[in-house]
Amino acid sequence: MTAIMSNVSQTEAQTADREIIDITQTNCCIVGGGPAGVVLSLLLARQGISVMLLETHKDFDRDFRGDTVHPSTMEIMDELGLAERLLQLPHNKIRTLGVTTANGSVQLANLNRLKTNYPFITMMPQAKFLEFIVAEAKQYPNFQLILGANVQELIEENGIIKGVRYRGHGGWHEVRAKLTVGADGRHSRLRQLAGFEAVGTSPPMDVLWFRLPRSSQDAEGGMGRIGKNHILVMLDRGDEWQIAFVIPKGGYQQIRADGIEALRKSIVDVIPELGDRIELLKDFSQIAFLSVESSRIKRWYLPGLLLIGDAAHVMSPVGGVGINYAVQDAVVAANNLSEPLKSNSLHEWDLAQVQRQRELPTRVIQAFQSLIQQQIFARILNSNDSNFSFTLPAFLRLPILRDIPARLIAFGIWPVHVKTDS
Template sequence: MTTHVIENPAHEILDVQTTDCCIVGGGPAGAVLALLLARQGVSVILLEAHKDFDRDFRGDTIHSSVMEIMEELGLSDRLLQLPHAKMHQVKIRTPDDTVTLADFSHLKTRYPYITMMPQVKFLEFITQEAQKYATFQLVMGANVQELIEENGVIQGVRYRGGGGWHEIRAILTVGADGRHSRLRQQGNFESIGTSPPMDVLWFRLPHQPEDPQGGIGNFAPGRIVAMLDRGDEWQIAYGIPKGGYQQIREAGLEALKKSVVEVVPNFSNRIDYLQDWLQVFFLSVESSRVKRWYRPGLLLIGDAAHVMSPVGGVGINYAIQDAVVAANILSQPLQNKSVELSDLAKVQRQRELPTRIIQGFQTLIQKRIFAPILTSQKTFQIPLLLRLPILRDLPARLIALGVFPVHVQETDK
């Protein structure tokens, strides 16, 4: 990487850096891709808009597929030394019945569980590993504002941070900047969207010793309360009909607390932990994907390319799988200082089908199960098929391992 001081009347550019790959967005996709490329000797600059990784209610589920990738990198044992909880089962509970929806303990993997770990700890771990390589650079507080385009090819980005404007020139720019991607917007990518029937309110309640373990979906007429076991606390997802947030707010926090206890009576002794709406995070559920993930000099991955519903908690894992495939395909071209459009197209080809399959699965669950529950006053009847033990492995495999396995491939430097 080289740095040159220049003047630019439009933005008063403080400096220009050159690199092989500029990655915008320090989430799971961007951080893992940066690590993989740095391991291959590719010079990479990772830009993160915030000054730290600590933001509430990000995806905290690390599935078996990602743990296997960490093992291939020789990082799984050290990663599991960080504080975490293990989720071995997901259950559905109605006022009349309880059924195991997914049993991860039957999966043929060294990691037959979902690892619950704060995303901030995961990202700090990955970027610390990347910093061991001289070709890696992390810039926090880098608010990317513009794509640099010359002769129809993206040549890098301009960002604000550190007291002014900066410019990065790159052979390849990767947009990994999440569901509200600026690079997706500035690159004029066309999205295909669906209309999920629900939104979600996230909050946390203490986990007590006598509580059950694992993940539990509680269904009652007009209400869904999903509980994710994080060891010392429950991460709660309270499902509401799409567009119903304002009505919930107007009814007041006490009404929300009462509704939660009606669905999960065991929470009556801790629901008062919720004292303020600031403890409740609203998520507008979306599901979409861009038609084409790339243009000359620019590639989108993760939520920038495909916004995932929270159903199954698979977003972080599909983003990381995108990063692994991108690194496998692009490391050699980046080492050769030339990335062709066909290389970028190959990334989308390998990742689009798994993405479409999992989004179809999420849509099916939302429309066939969640929507009827949220709009009906009848008690949800658990389908007979979900009671068959043999079927527990199907959703477990789809959630934990994904549609197709993804593995890290080393290239010659």
């Protein structure tokens, strides 16, 4: 930890001559307006805790963000009395997860079998979800949102993180807080500033994201398709398909070199139904490249600082669980830290408790994702057999184990609940 705090102190020394326009005091400063940041902001604001949420962008609308709200998050919304209103926003429901191959369809998970009031994955633009939660938080006068706040520095005094400095409207600003929370995603600036190093794995794949129009003849919901050396997932976004084209790790440059026509042919080879609109994919500017990562940091906290969500553990897109694990982190953080923040008795062991409760579920789901990647994705993407036929691994074909994938995707290894006042 000494080396980490030294890194923070060096940053402070380098920026001592910056002119600070204003200094704001708050109980909790949350950096990052993704699912973890907005949900934690709402939960703390409901407890009467002053909270400031800093988001580097000027709105929440970024392309190709995760749009899946799983049963675990819906149950949390229900506990907050928000589920039914959230479901009034435009959305689609996915109740089963499966893939189609040349030999027929294979079901990977059936959420209908789960014991929950929300046995489905809610497909909803993440921007709409974030805006909904922020609108709820704004009902509390102790909540403040600052958009366009580019956090550059941690404030450290006597070995304790005391807040952040950010560049925003008019220049440099300073936020002083009892607790600073880094919820700023897989490229976390706070993780970098604190000097945390992530321990990563090497997923065998990357993903190309793009959109094509839906046809009235297309099937409802989402679907996955497997072809020779290719995996393609289609997510229903109303009048469009959001499409994930899974490629071998490190293969993007060769795809670029082969050109857009070769890519279009590969896509249609997997899903011939897209042949009537594939020409709308004109060039690579329409395609977003996601370098798939899976990693976690060994220590999620320093005195006065906590990292949650992708800032603490970057998830593979397998199962689409990243949003929901981030939300669960936020709930556990609020459950453990609300009382210490209100009583001005926050200690390092309170932050350690958050990691203790969330580290095992994170390790388990990352191990599950790695197993799926190696046993399914890698076999398909790297097969040289022209007669390759996909079959489920044996561990997923056993009847006694058939509900495990659905439960892990829906809830993790155990549900998380919002702590209520006794």
